[in-house]
Amino acid sequence: MLTKSEENKILTELGKRVRELREQKNVTQYNLATDAEISKNQVGRLERGEYKVSIITLVKLGKALDVDFREFFKYL
Template sequence: MSRVSVKVDKNNDLTKIGAAIRARRLAMEMSQEALADYAGIDRSHMGRIERGERNVSLLNILRIANAMNCKALDFFLDADI
C-alpha cells in the first residue's frame, strides 16, 4: 500500500483538518506558537499542518487536541470528514 501524501489528497482532507485546527485555535485566541509549544510540536511544522501541507500523524492530532482541551474527533467533525 502506498503512503498518503499531500499530492494524492484529492478530497483535500488534510486542508480541512488543518483549517479545523486553525479555526479552533483562533477561537481560543491562542497563537500558533503557543499551541505548538503546548503540543510539543515545532512551530513551523504546526504551520504546515494548519495549511494542509503535512500528513499529520494520529499522535500529533492527539497532542494538539490535548493542548486545546478537546477531543481529536472534534477536528474531524469540524472538518466535516
C-alpha cells in the same frame, strides 16, 4: 486508495479545522506548538494542509486545545 486530489482535500480541511479551533481558543501558533510539544513550523504546515500529521500529534494538539482530537474531523 485515495487519489492525490482527495488526499490534498482532506489535509486542507483538517488544517482549516485546526486553525479554526486554535483561533476559537485565542491561542497563537507558537503557544499551540509549545503546549503540544511540536514545532511552530509543523503547526503552520498543518494549518496550510502541507503536513501529513500523525494520530499522536493530533491527540497532543487536542490536549493542548482542550478538545477531543475527534473534533478535528467534524468537517467530514
